[in-house]
Amino acid sequence: xxxxxxxxxxxxxxxxxxxxxxxxxxxxxxxxxxxxxxxxxxxxxxxxxxxxxxxxxxxxxxxxxxxxxxxxxxxxxxxxxxxxxxxxxxxxxxxxxxxxxxxxxxxxxxx
Amino acid sequence: xxxxxxxxxxxxxxxxxxxxxxxxxxxxxxxxxxxxxxxxxxxxxxxxxxxxxxxxxxxxxxxxxxxxxxxxxxxxxxxxxxxxxxxxxxxxxxxxxxxxxxxxxxxxxxx
DNA sequence: ACATTTGTTCGGTATTATTGAACTATTAAA
DNA sequence: TTTAATAGTTCAATAATACCGAACAAATGT
Numbered sequence: 001x002x003x004x005x006x007x008x009x010x011x012x013x014x015x016x017x018x019x020x021x022x023x024x025x026x027x028x029x030x031x032x033x034x035x036x037x038x039x040x041x042x043x044x045x046x047x048x049x050x051x052x053x054x055x056x057x058x059x060x061x062x063x064x065x066x067x068x069x070x071x072x073x074x075x076x077x078x079x080x081x082x083x084x085x086x087x088x089x090x091x092x093x094x095x096x097x098x099x100x101x102x103x104x105x106x107x108x109x110x111x
Numbered sequence: 112x113x114x115x116x117x118x119x120x121x122x123x124x125x126x127x128x129x130x131x132x133x134x135x136x137x138x139x140x141x142x143x144x145x146x147x148x149x150x151x152x153x154x155x156x157x158x159x160x161x162x163x164x165x166x167x168x169x170x171x172x173x174x175x176x177x178x179x180x181x182x183x184x185x186x187x188x189x190x191x192x193x194x195x196x197x198x199x200x201x202x203x204x205x206x207x208x209x210x211x212x213x214x215x216x217x218x219x220x221x222x
Numbered sequence: 223a224c225a226t227t228t229g230t231t232c233g234g235t236a237t238t239a240t241t242g243a244a245c246t247a248t249t250a251a252a
Numbered sequence: 253t254t255t256a257a258t259a260g261t262t263c264a265a266t267a268a269t270a271c272c273g274a275a276c277a278a279a280t281g282t
Contacts, residue, residue, distance in 0.1 A: 014215045015135050022130035023239095043259065054241050059261055078248045078259050094217075099210040104125045106205075134270095154228065165272050170230055189228050189279045 004066060004073050004080075009088045012069030017093070020068035021100060025049060026061050030070055030084065031101050031108075039083040042073075070097075115177060115184050115191075120199045123180030128204070131179035132211060136160060137172050141181055141195065142212050142219075150194040153184075181208075 021027045029045050042062050046053060053061075062082065065071045070089070073080045089097045132138045140156050153173050157164060164172075173193065176182045181200070184191045200208045 014211065014218050015133060015138060018129045018138070018211070019133035022126060022133045024126050027126060027129070041259075055260065056241055056243090056262085057239090059259095060240080063261085075248085075260095078257090080260070093214040094210060095206060096210040096214040099205060099207040100125065100129070103204040103207040107125050152228075166229065167231085167272055167274090168270090170228095171270080171272090174230090186229095186279085189226090191229070 004075075006066060006072060007069045009069070009085075009092055012089070012092065014093065014096070016068040017070060017089075017097070020064050020070055023061065023064075025053065026065055027100075027104055029061065030065060031104055033071060033082060033084050034086060034101055035105075039074075039081040041076075041079040041081055043079070115186075117177060117183060118180045120180070120196075120203055123200070123203065125204065125207070127179040128181060128200075128208070131175050131181055134172065134175075136164065136169075137176055138211075138215055140172065141176060142215055144182060144193055144195050145197060145212055146216075150185075150192040152187075152190040152192055154190070 021030065025048060028048055032045070032048075033040060042058055043055070045058060046055065062071070062073065062080075066073055069085060071082050071084055073082050086097060132141065136159060139159055143156070143159075144151060153169055154166070156169060157166065173182070173184065173191075177184055180196060182193050182195055184193050197208060
């Protein structure tokens with residue numbers, strides 16, 4: 001298990017972010033992380049969106065979020081704890097990420 | 112050639128929009144349409160992003176933008192003229208679409 | 223009618239996504 | 253110090269999408 005790659009803030013692209021968000025599971029994970037007080041490990045999301053996901057699939061989704069520059073994953077013992085990079089992202093991309101998450105949450109509430 | 116499908120505003124989803132924008136060609140087309148005074152036909156974009164695109168590929172990209180609810184295409188004689196649905200989208204999704212396009216344009220300017 | 227222009231559809235190929243199984247890394251227990 | 257348990261990654265096979273050339277369709281002009 002090699003060290004996890006996190007892009008520098010200047011390497012992050014709009015298309016990369018949008019691609020990461022274009023998957024329902026991934027935007028749900030990110031929205032959940034953004035709404036949460038504390039960082040969460042990956043397994044927290046084994047059941048998301050009313051479907052049980054295989055952990056290999058979940059691992060890929062986290063990798064895509066991480067390599068798009070949206071989240072940071074740090075090893076803490078046997079698990080990874082994940083947090084968003086919202087502050088950095090706001091500096092570089094303005095209100096984009098927040099506007100996406102707010103639109104998504106509004107949509108979810110509307111059912 | 113059957114009539115072109117355009118979703119109603121309430122059928123449009125955040126994920127659908129983000130998927131449509133996740134392709135560099137498509138976000139470029141949309142940004143160009145949004146920046147333009149007048150609507151444009153599809154062939155305007157046969158050369159975009161320094162690469163010549165086959166018209167079948169371009170047609171698919173327009174279909175995806177259209178079915179995501181981002182653009183409206185109307186037949187005018189032998190061609191289709193395309194325009195964004197920015198006003199409707201703003202009513203439903205707030206500043207999301209504008210924030211995405213502004214972040215994208217800023218990125219493009221930065222090279 | 224015939225040609226031209228604009229765009230769509232079809233079908234084969236190429237790329238990307240999903241996931242079970244095997245593996246790695248860390249911690250705890252025996 | 254093995255042994256087991258937990259958390260997550262990697263691999264490889266399959267499934268789903270995307271790309272694009274060729275044939276087609278629709279509207280207009282000659």
